[in-house]
Amino acid sequence: ELKVEQNPLFLSMQEGKNYTIYCNYSTTSDRLYWYRQDPGKSLESLFVLLSNGAVKQEGRLMASLDTKARLSTLHITAAVHDLSATYFCAVRYGNQFYFGTGTSLTVIP
Amino acid sequence: DSGVTQTPKHLITATGQRVTLRCSPRSGDLSVYWYQQSLDQGLQFLIQYYNGEERAKGNILERFSAQQFPDLHSELNLSSLELGDSALYFCASSVQMLDTQYFGPGTRLTVL
Numbered sequence: 638e639l640k641v642e643q644n645p646l647f648l649s650m651q652e653g654k655n656y657t658i659y660c661n662y663s664t665t666s667d668r669l670y671w672y673r674q675d676p677g678k679s680l681e682s683l684f685v686l687l688s689n690g691a692v693k694q695e696g697r698l699m700a701s702l703d704t705k706a707r708l709s710t711l712h713i714t715a716a717v718h719d720l721s722a723t724y725f726c727a728v729r730y731g732n733q734f735y736f737g738t739g740t741s742l743t744v745i746p
Numbered sequence: 747d748s749g750v751t752q753t754p755k756h757l758i759t760a761t762g763q764r765v766t767l768r769c770s771p772r773s774g775d776l777s778v779y780w781y782q783q784s785l786d787q788g789l790q791f792l793i794q795y796y797n798g799e800e801r802a803k804g805n806i807l808e809r810f811s812a813q814q815f816p817d818l819h820s821e822l823n824l825s826s827l828e829l830g831d832s833a834l835y836f837c838a839s840s841v842q843m844l845d846t847q848y849f850g851p852g853t854r855l856t857v858l
Contacts, residue, residue, distance in 0.1 A: 668844060679748070679836060680849040725789060729844065732802035734779070736789035 639664045639730045643737035650716050651745050658740045660709040660726035668729040669709045671700050673722045674739070680725070683711075716744045748772065750850035752837050758856045764825040767853045771818055771839030777801075778820040779840075779847060780812055784833035795820055796843050827857045 640663040650656050660669070671683040684693045686702035686709060693700050697720065699712045709726055721744045727736045749772035759765055771778050780792040782805075791804035795814035806812075809827075814820040824831060834854050838847040 670847075672849075679851050680838075681748075682846045682848065685846055727789075732794070733804045734791040736791070738788055 639666070639728060639733075639735045641726060641728050641735050641737040643724075643726060643740050645740060646738060647741050647743075649743045649745060650713075652717055653715050655715065656713050658711040658713070658724055658726075658742075660711070660737055662707050662709075662726075662728045662735070664730055665704065665707070666728040666730045667704075669702050670727040670729075670734075671709070671711055672725045672727065674725065675722050683724075713742070716742075718744045718746060720744050748848040748850065750775075750837060750839050750848050752835075752850035752853050754853060755851065756854050756856075758858065759827060760858055761827055761829060763827050763857075764823065765827065765855065767822040767824070767835050767837075767855075769820045769822070769837030769839075769850055771820070771837075772848055775839035775841050775848070776818065777840045777843050777845075778814055778818070779838040780806075780820070780822050781836040781838065782833045783836060783852075784830075787833075792822070794843070801843060824855070829857050831855065832857045 642661045669686045672680040684700040689704040691702045697714045723739045723741045725739045751770045776797045779794045782790045792806040794802040812822045834852045836852045837850045
Protein backbone atom coordinates (compact mmCIF):
# COMPACT_ATOMS: atom_id res chain seq x y z
CA GLU A 638 0.00 0.00 0.00
CA LEU A 639 1.27 3.43 -0.85
CA LYS A 640 2.18 5.71 2.06
CA VAL A 641 1.85 9.47 1.87
CA GLU A 642 3.56 11.59 4.48
CA GLN A 643 3.11 15.29 4.95
CA ASN A 644 5.13 17.59 7.10
CA PRO A 645 4.77 19.55 9.10
CA LEU A 646 1.44 18.43 10.54
CA PHE A 647 0.88 21.81 12.12
CA LEU A 648 2.24 25.12 10.94
CA SER A 649 1.81 28.50 12.52
CA MET A 650 3.26 31.36 10.55
CA GLN A 651 3.15 35.09 10.56
CA GLU A 652 1.57 37.10 7.81
CA GLY A 653 4.03 38.07 5.15
CA LYS A 654 6.34 35.09 5.71
CA ASN A 655 7.15 32.27 3.31
CA TYR A 656 6.96 28.59 4.06
CA THR A 657 6.90 25.17 2.39
CA ILE A 658 4.78 22.10 3.05
CA TYR A 659 6.28 18.77 2.01
CA CYS A 660 4.55 15.68 0.70
CA ASN A 661 6.53 12.43 0.38
CA TYR A 662 5.10 9.26 -1.07
CA SER A 663 6.45 5.74 -1.05
CA THR A 664 5.78 4.39 -4.56
CA THR A 665 5.98 5.82 -8.06
CA SER A 666 2.84 7.65 -9.06
CA ASP A 667 1.82 9.52 -12.16
CA ARG A 668 -0.46 12.07 -10.56
CA LEU A 669 -0.36 14.20 -7.44
CA TYR A 670 -3.13 16.42 -6.10
CA TRP A 671 -3.22 19.25 -3.60
CA TYR A 672 -6.43 20.17 -1.76
CA ARG A 673 -7.47 22.78 0.73
CA GLN A 674 -10.04 22.19 3.48
CA ASP A 675 -11.44 24.98 5.65
CA PRO A 676 -12.72 24.00 9.11
CA GLY A 677 -16.08 22.26 8.86
CA LYS A 678 -16.06 22.50 5.09
CA SER A 679 -15.44 20.29 2.11
CA LEU A 680 -12.27 19.92 0.06
CA GLU A 681 -11.30 22.33 -2.68
CA SER A 682 -8.96 21.24 -5.44
CA LEU A 683 -5.87 23.43 -5.73
CA PHE A 684 -3.50 21.70 -8.15
CA VAL A 685 -3.08 18.54 -10.18
CA LEU A 686 0.55 17.76 -11.03
CA LEU A 687 1.16 15.27 -13.81
CA SER A 688 4.83 14.97 -14.59
CA ASN A 689 8.29 15.28 -13.18
CA GLY A 690 9.32 18.89 -12.81
CA ALA A 691 5.74 20.15 -13.04
CA VAL A 692 5.20 23.48 -11.37
CA LYS A 693 1.86 25.22 -10.95
CA GLN A 694 1.07 28.53 -9.32
CA GLU A 695 -2.12 30.17 -8.18
CA GLY A 696 -1.86 33.38 -6.25
CA ARG A 697 0.41 32.92 -3.24
CA LEU A 698 0.57 29.14 -3.63
CA MET A 699 3.00 27.26 -5.83
CA ALA A 700 3.17 23.48 -6.10
CA SER A 701 5.93 21.40 -7.61
CA LEU A 702 6.55 17.73 -8.25
CA ASP A 703 9.75 15.69 -8.28
CA THR A 704 8.74 12.15 -9.23
CA LYS A 705 12.27 10.80 -8.88
CA ALA A 706 12.46 11.93 -5.28
CA ARG A 707 8.75 11.08 -4.79
CA LEU A 708 8.30 14.53 -3.35
CA SER A 709 5.90 17.38 -3.87
CA THR A 710 6.07 20.76 -2.24
CA LEU A 711 3.47 23.44 -1.66
CA HIS A 712 5.17 26.79 -1.23
CA ILE A 713 3.36 29.68 0.39
CA THR A 714 4.59 33.16 -0.42
CA ALA A 715 3.87 36.17 1.78
CA ALA A 716 1.16 34.39 3.76
CA VAL A 717 -2.13 36.10 4.51
CA HIS A 718 -4.79 35.15 7.04
CA ASP A 719 -7.12 33.84 4.32
CA LEU A 720 -4.70 30.99 3.67
CA SER A 721 -5.40 29.49 7.09
CA ALA A 722 -6.76 26.00 6.37
CA THR A 723 -5.73 22.36 6.26
CA TYR A 724 -3.83 21.33 3.14
CA PHE A 725 -3.82 17.77 1.88
CA CYS A 726 -1.77 16.12 -0.79
CA ALA A 727 -3.06 12.98 -2.48
CA VAL A 728 -1.41 10.50 -4.80
CA ARG A 729 -2.99 8.28 -7.39
CA TYR A 730 -1.61 4.74 -7.52
CA GLY A 731 -3.20 1.75 -9.21
CA ASN A 732 -6.52 3.56 -9.71
CA GLN A 733 -6.74 4.39 -6.04
CA PHE A 734 -6.15 7.66 -4.25
CA TYR A 735 -4.05 7.94 -1.11
CA PHE A 736 -4.15 11.04 1.06
CA GLY A 737 -1.59 12.53 3.36
CA THR A 738 -2.46 13.33 6.95
CA GLY A 739 -2.87 17.00 6.17
CA THR A 740 -1.04 20.13 7.29
CA SER A 741 -3.02 22.51 9.46
CA LEU A 742 -1.86 26.01 8.63
CA THR A 743 -2.61 29.00 10.83
CA VAL A 744 -1.52 32.42 9.64
CA ILE A 745 -1.14 34.89 12.46
CA PRO A 746 -1.60 38.63 11.84
CA ASP B 747 -20.28 25.94 -4.39
CA SER B 748 -18.68 23.10 -6.38
CA GLY B 749 -21.90 22.05 -8.10
CA VAL B 750 -21.83 18.63 -6.43
CA THR B 751 -24.77 18.02 -4.12
CA GLN B 752 -25.05 15.50 -1.31
CA THR B 753 -28.01 14.52 0.81
CA PRO B 754 -28.62 14.38 3.66
CA LYS B 755 -26.26 16.82 5.33
CA HIS B 756 -26.49 15.10 8.67
CA LEU B 757 -27.60 11.62 9.61
CA ILE B 758 -27.90 10.17 13.09
CA THR B 759 -28.68 6.51 13.43
CA ALA B 760 -28.14 3.51 15.67
CA THR B 761 -25.72 0.62 15.46
CA GLY B 762 -26.90 -2.19 13.24
CA GLN B 763 -28.96 0.08 11.00
CA ARG B 764 -28.63 0.76 7.28
CA VAL B 765 -28.43 4.15 5.61
CA THR B 766 -28.16 5.49 2.07
CA LEU B 767 -26.17 8.56 1.13
CA ARG B 768 -26.92 10.29 -2.13
CA CYS B 769 -24.70 12.28 -4.47
CA SER B 770 -25.48 14.26 -7.59
CA PRO B 771 -22.39 15.13 -9.63
CA ARG B 772 -21.78 18.36 -11.49
CA SER B 773 -23.56 18.61 -14.79
CA GLY B 774 -21.49 16.83 -17.42
CA ASP B 775 -19.25 14.95 -14.99
CA LEU B 776 -19.13 11.22 -15.66
CA SER B 777 -16.96 10.08 -12.78
CA VAL B 778 -18.04 9.90 -9.15
CA TYR B 779 -15.84 9.16 -6.16
CA TRP B 780 -16.69 8.41 -2.53
CA TYR B 781 -14.42 9.24 0.40
CA GLN B 782 -14.60 8.81 4.14
CA GLN B 783 -13.02 11.30 6.54
CA SER B 784 -12.61 10.51 10.22
CA LEU B 785 -10.30 11.69 12.97
CA ASP B 786 -8.55 8.35 13.41
CA GLN B 787 -8.34 7.22 9.78
CA GLY B 788 -8.02 10.55 7.99
CA LEU B 789 -9.23 10.75 4.39
CA GLN B 790 -9.83 7.37 2.78
CA PHE B 791 -10.80 6.67 -0.80
CA LEU B 792 -13.72 4.25 -0.93
CA ILE B 793 -14.83 3.70 -4.50
CA GLN B 794 -15.06 5.27 -7.95
CA TYR B 795 -17.61 4.97 -10.72
CA TYR B 796 -17.36 6.11 -14.29
CA ASN B 797 -20.47 6.37 -16.43
CA GLY B 798 -22.28 3.76 -14.39
CA GLU B 799 -19.44 1.27 -14.03
CA GLU B 800 -17.26 0.62 -11.03
CA ARG B 801 -13.69 1.57 -11.92
CA ALA B 802 -11.69 1.53 -8.69
CA LYS B 803 -12.14 0.22 -5.21
CA GLY B 804 -10.27 1.45 -2.17
CA ASN B 805 -10.68 0.73 1.52
CA ILE B 806 -14.38 0.03 1.31
CA LEU B 807 -15.80 -2.41 3.82
CA GLU B 808 -17.93 -5.32 2.65
CA ARG B 809 -20.83 -3.82 4.62
CA PHE B 810 -20.67 -0.83 2.28
CA SER B 811 -21.80 -0.78 -1.31
CA ALA B 812 -22.33 1.86 -3.95
CA GLN B 813 -23.75 2.32 -7.39
CA GLN B 814 -24.07 4.94 -10.08
CA PHE B 815 -27.36 5.22 -11.86
CA PRO B 816 -28.08 6.01 -15.54
CA ASP B 817 -28.71 9.67 -14.66
CA LEU B 818 -25.17 9.60 -13.12
CA HIS B 819 -26.21 10.23 -9.55
CA SER B 820 -24.66 7.84 -7.07
CA GLU B 821 -25.65 6.24 -3.80
CA LEU B 822 -23.49 4.85 -1.04
CA ASN B 823 -25.20 2.23 1.10
CA LEU B 824 -23.85 1.53 4.57
CA SER B 825 -25.27 -1.43 6.45
CA SER B 826 -24.84 -3.11 9.85
CA LEU B 827 -23.52 0.19 11.07
CA GLU B 828 -20.93 0.31 13.83
CA LEU B 829 -19.79 3.15 16.04
CA GLY B 830 -16.58 3.37 14.05
CA ASP B 831 -18.50 4.20 10.88
CA SER B 832 -19.23 7.65 12.25
CA ALA B 833 -17.47 10.01 9.86
CA LEU B 834 -17.85 12.58 7.14
CA TYR B 835 -18.62 11.02 3.79
CA PHE B 836 -17.70 13.06 0.75
CA CYS B 837 -18.66 12.56 -2.81
CA ALA B 838 -16.62 14.09 -5.61
CA SER B 839 -17.04 14.22 -9.36
CA SER B 840 -14.90 14.87 -12.40
CA VAL B 841 -15.42 15.03 -16.13
CA GLN B 842 -13.07 12.17 -16.92
CA MET B 843 -11.51 9.62 -14.62
CA LEU B 844 -8.32 11.39 -13.59
CA ASP B 845 -9.34 15.01 -13.90
CA THR B 846 -9.65 17.57 -11.14
CA GLN B 847 -12.19 16.36 -8.60
CA TYR B 848 -14.92 18.64 -7.27
CA PHE B 849 -16.11 17.75 -3.82
CA GLY B 850 -19.61 17.94 -2.43
CA PRO B 851 -20.37 19.41 1.00
CA GLY B 852 -20.37 15.99 2.64
CA THR B 853 -22.75 13.96 4.80
CA ARG B 854 -21.94 13.76 8.47
CA LEU B 855 -22.93 10.33 9.78
CA THR B 856 -23.22 9.74 13.49
CA VAL B 857 -23.80 6.19 14.70
CA LEU B 858 -24.98 5.95 18.30
